Amino acid sequence: MGSSTSILGLGAMGSAIAARLRETGHATTVWNRTAAKAAPHVAAGSKGAATVAEAAAASDVILVVLLDHASVREHLDPHIAELKGKVVVNLVTTTPDQARETAAWAADHGIRYVDGAIMAVPSMIGEPHARLLYSGDEHAYNTVLPLLETLGTAEYTGKDPGLASLKDMALLAAMDLMFLGYVQAIAMMRTTGTPAVQTAGEVEAWLAAMLPHGRELAAIVDQGTYDTGGQSVDFDRFGIQSLITASREQGISAQFLEPHQKLLEELAATGHGDSDWIRIIERLTIH
CATH class of the missing domain: 1.10.1040.10 (N-(1-d-carboxylethyl)-l-norvaline Dehydrogenase; domain 2)
Known part of the structure; x- marks a missing residue:
């Protein structure tokens, strides 16, 4: 198992996060449904993953920056084995109950889950005024806090996984x-x-x-x-x-x-x- 952080989803926000992690010296593995979007990141120093399973297996921390709640479950559900024991930080905009649903699913499968909400636009990532809210597994949050702090001001809102979204x-x-x-x-x-x-x-x-x-x-x-x-x-x-x-x-x-x-x-x-x-x-x- 590698020590990189895997980013799932390379839209505007996912790309900004991947770039920021590289800038701050973090090894990154990237995956995107449309593989062409990963090419610039690979050229810039990230490792490319051909599948979600490969990206999940490559890292201890998985940052999910996909489209919506349905896409999160679509891409994570089939890869329980690769995700077990790892920290999954979901940065997709979801409702509070959707966050709780995913957290319950993760707990059932031994996945350490943190739900996040990004109160910033992509160009703000890495700046102190980029505010990112988190909730859920407090121990998992503290474990990855140094990583999260590179993205902006991190705020833990509580153990209820739905609090950050709320x-x-x-x-x-x-x-x-x-x-x-x-x-x-x-x-x-x-x-x-x-x-x-x-x-x-x-x-x-x-x-x-x-x-x-x-x-x-x-x-x-x-x-x-x-x-x-x-x-x-x-x-x-x-x-x-x-x-x-x-x-x-x-x-x-x-x-x-x-x-x-x-x-x-x-x-x-x-x-x-x-x-x-x-x-x-x-x-x-x-x-």
Whole structure:
């Protein structure tokens, strides 16, 4: 058994990881379904593997950077014998339950499994601001931590294999909803001929001033009483209705805003109009 690290998958992210490991003096073995993608890496100093089995047999640590959860299981399931006793770090974007499913499969077959989530684009790999989240087998994580730290800032989130994915998805959800806000603002102002770049700059400045208040809202959630006397559900629902009306007056859809209004109306209808508006979080639980 060799001492190299095997990288399965040589898309943009897998290629960036393989290149970074070579740069930092690590021996690497690479495999990709389309063999031509491995050629530049072999030319740069990696060892090429013709099959997943060969790549798994070559290394103590296997980094999986394939397309999705289905491709992970498709390529790992047939190679239990070669993977047994080794550390598999899955860097594919998966849901929390998919991560737990793969971790259970790995445990059943004597594979040391760490689930990972990359909060970075390929060009950021190797930089401190590349944030990589990990969860699962803590001993396995600590064993390969020096390797993982070459890729960016490593953060162990806990033994539950789904935690890294959950935090990744939660933060991505926040980002997605934030950028939808950019789109709504740009769409509204564009009706007056305002360049999108100008509106984006104003949104950025406004959000930078507002973001610190998010911790105040979080403290209300942790307190759990929703009775601080702050901005109420009734106040907020009329405010959101104004945003919806203003959008429509400009000929812009309010589809991003309407779900917010619906949840506030539900709270008011159940007698919580005087509560802090952040009580809306209680409406997000699926019963």
